[in-house]
Amino acid sequence: MAHTPGVPALSVAEQAALTSGSDFWHTTPIESAGLPAITVTDGPHGVRLQASHDDVLTGQPATCFPPAVATGSTWDPDLLRRMGEALADECRAMDVAVLLGPGINLKRSPLGGRDFEYFSEDPVLTGILATEWVRGLQSRDVGASLKHFAVNSQETDRMRVSADVDERTLRELYLRAFQRVVTQAQPWTVMCAYNKINGVYASQNRWLLTEVLRGEWAYEGLVVSDWGAVGDRVAAVAAGLDLTMPGPADSGDHDLVAAVGDGRLDPELLQTAADRVSALIARSAVRQPGDYDAEAHHELAREIAGRAIVLLKNDGGLLPLAAGDGAQSIAVIGEFARTPRYQGGGSSLMTPTRLDDALTAITAATQATVSFSPGYLTGETAAEEGVAKPDEAAEDADLLAEAVALAQASDVALVFVGSLGETEGSDRTDIDLPAAHRELIERIAAANPRTVVVLSNGGVLATRPWEAGVPAILEGWLLGQAGGSAIADVLFGDVNPSGRLAETIPLKLSDHPSYLDFPGEHGHVRYGEGLYVGYRGFDAREQEVAYPFGFGLSYTTFEYGQATATVTADLGLEVRVPVTNAGDRDGREVVQVYLSLPGSAQQRAPRELKAFANVAIAAGQTVEVVLGIDRADLAYWETRLGRWVVEGGDYHCAVGASSRDLRTTAVVTVTGDHARVPLTADSTVAEWLADPRGAKVLTEAFAAASADGDTPPILGMMADPNLMEFIGSFPLGRMAAFGSGLTPDALQRLLAAAND
Numbered sequence: 001m002a003h004t005p006g007v008p009a010l011s012v013a014e015q016a017a018l019t020s021g022s023d024f025w026h027t028t029p030i031e032s033a034g035l036p037a038i039t040v041t042d043g044p045h046g047v048r049l050q051a052s053h054d055d056v057l058t059g060q061p062a063t064c065f066p067p068a069v070a071t072g073s074t075w076d077p078d079l080l081r082r083m084g085e086a087l088a089d090e091c092r093a094m095d096v097a098v099l100l101g102p103g104i105n106l107k108r109s110p111l112g113g114r115d116f117e118y119f120s121e122d123p124v125l126t127g128i129l130a131t132e133w134v135r136g137l138q139s140r141d142v143g144a145s146l147k148h149f150a151v152n153s154q155e156t157d158r159m160r161v162s163a164d165v166d167e168r169t170l171r172e173l174y175l176r177a178f179q180r181v182v183t184q185a186q187p188w189t190v191m192c193a194y195n196k197i198n199g200v201y202a203s204q205n206r207w208l209l210t211e212v213l214r215g216e217w218a219y220e221g222l223v224v225s226d227w228g229a230v231g232d233r234v235a236a237v238a239a240g241l242d243l244t245m246p247g248p249a250d251s252g253d254h255d256l257v258a259a260v261g262d263g264r265l266d267p268e269l270l271q272t273a274a275d276r277v278s279a280l281i282a283r284s285a286v287r288q289p290g291d292y293d294a295e296a297h298h299e300l301a302r303e304i305a306g307r308a309i310v311l312l313k314n315d316g317g318l319l320p321l322a323a324g325d326g327a328q329s330i331a332v333i334g335e336f337a338r339t340p341r342y343q344g345g346g347s348s349l350m351t352p353t354r355l356d357d358a359l360t361a362i363t364a365a366t367q368a369t370v371s372f373s374p375g376y377l378t379g380e381t382a383a384e385e386g387v388a389k390p391d392e393a394a395e396d397a398d399l400l401a402e403a404v405a406l407a408q409a410s411d412v413a414l415v416f417v418g419s420l421g422e423t424e425g426s427d428r429t430d431i432d433l434p435a436a437h438r439e440l441i442e443r444i445a446a447a448n449p450r451t452v453v454v455l456s457n458g459g460v461l462a463t464r465p466w467e468a469g470v471p472a473i474l475e476g477w478l479l480g481q482a483g484g485s486a487i488a489d490v491l492f493g494d495v496n497p498s499g500r501l502a503e504t505i506p507l508k509l510s511d512h513p514s515y516l517d518f519p520g521e522h523g524h525v526r527y528g529e530g531l532y533v534g535y536r537g538f539d540a541r542e543q544e545v546a547y548p549f550g551f552g553l554s555y556t557t558f559e560y561g562q563a564t565a566t567v568t569a570d571l572g573l574e575v576r577v578p579v580t581n582a583g584d585r586d587g588r589e590v591v592q593v594y595l596s597l598p599g600s601a602q603q604r605a606p607r608e609l610k611a612f613a614n615v616a617i618a619a620g621q622t623v624e625v626v627l628g629i630d631r632a633d634l635a636y637w638e639t640r641l642g643r644w645v646v647e648g649g650d651y652h653c654a655v656g657a658s659s660r661d662l663r664t665t666a667v668v669t670v671t672g673d674h675a676r677v678p679l680t681a682d683s684t685v686a687e688w689l690a691d692p693r694g695a696k697v698l699t700e701a702f703a704a705a706s707a708d709g710d711t712p713p714i715l716g717m718m719a720d721p722n723l724m725e726f727i728g729s730f731p732l733g734r735m736a737a738f739g740s741g742l743t744p745d746a747l748q749r750l751l752a753a754a755n756d
């Protein structure tokens, strides 16, 4: 039996034991073979190392960096790499071999319960950011776990539901970011999802785990199950799953041994899985113990958070606020300013090393008089007040009146509101602010025309119902432990906002492309919008949105010159565009390139993000921004051939500041791949005639038949354009029924000649 050199030879029982955990967070040690246990832990936005044996859901203090909803909005791969490096240092300090992240499923619906843990509705943005996160982490000898592979874009029925997705959509959207990270960063582990994909559990999906992941993408690492995702250990190992977590999984181990014994499982498959676990252990042995500077990491968390905040609205240049000389009075309203919402619930919830709140940070940042009013009750404050349903944001007439009076008496009102209770395990049911928060905004905005709303939320919130009277809005997501300071940095202009939306904010939930098919029923969710996920769908239907994908304001303005595009030596594209900071403040612009192919023979979204660059541009300066697009990113999935194909033609590269603020377009001619779809008896007459070889073979055959004096009526029909409209859609094989003289033998000869 083949055995990987350099890894210990184990008995079948040892192999079975090695391929399941010994407890929640450790692999099984095999002392006789010199294989120690290694520690894996959540992840992804901080190290959540379980504090005590009984307490699965808390962790020792570690830096709580911003969750992916925020890092996705930075559109900055360098920041993600630095965050990965910092996380690795914390893992080294805590003896963690593998950090369970990043989560890179697409935000298919704004209701997705784990949208706060995912980057974007776009696979290119997701893939580029996650690749750098993984590179940063692994550059310091700590392994990543790319999750949840695949199509885990909802929490409803997540352990059973079948995500029913057509193959082109799977390949181009839901698998695309995984493919990018696997091929470019080789994460040490990939975590399979709980759900089924087209009827087959991810953990038992040989097509997914073996054919695609290892066969097509040349993945070299290990596949670990999501916690509790394996129902049938034998089927999982046969499909290509290596490590089942958590453990101990004694009965599963016995199943494996028995299946090898009675021939149901190829012993080589179990050995391969065990070899991969051994290889992971060997790889992690390189890791040196480390230490980290908690203060420096807090500062990094603050920098990332500041770069994640999206300035949605800033009428009349209300922001930034002047740090002032004491002349101003600022009303800080809303409990979230004092008690921040900074991460979501579930397996990623962690214990921060410290926690900044916006109220303290604002007070420290200004000489103005800062006064606070909580405005509403939260779960905790309501419980203290004895409110019956303390988990809901509760309106409180006295608090509301107090907040309104404070707003009236102040120069500026900052209103902190947001969503509640977002957690792994359940999806949201709406995208609305809690009623008490909305009421607060409306009353404060009416009382003070200089009102700034600061949002804290993991999934997008509808803004249109309440934003009319509000001049300025900061989208503050969930920003991690330093978010409070980061908000103050942006409010006072120490950070010029450069965050951009990684997902569309719709006018209302029912506009969303996923709306009619989320979250499915009776164990199935149909991905009915197909390729038209997120902005692709809004654009295809020419729908108005509240704020488009890629959008975000700055305290300065940027002007774009004419873009140019060329084909590179390796047949990708290079787009160049001069961008000028036309204001008087330094800033960062996120330059975005969207491609379209007018006249394409394939169904396509009107435009798709293919490249972006996050560039610092000093006031008054112009920078020539250069953006590369790999040829692989030009390809679509050709279902008839089962492979990626670049369609030739004139590609329009639209460059701008958001998906709906495109300032300049360059057109570039791309030579397509050779991709002939073979003709079959089922190909229509029109398809035969559209294919040069098919047309030649067909016309020659009918011409020869008519020279015999036996003119088949079809030849006359083909010459008549009106009749062709009528018969063009007939499969050639059916033409025999219409007196074409096409015998089965003749058809076979035509097929052979056409496809030769």
Ligand code: BGC
Pocket: 042, 043, 100, 147, 226, 227, 347
């Ligand atoms: C989650 C994973 C997590 C694992 C371990 C699962 O419930 O889906 O994201 O890494 O638990 O906590």
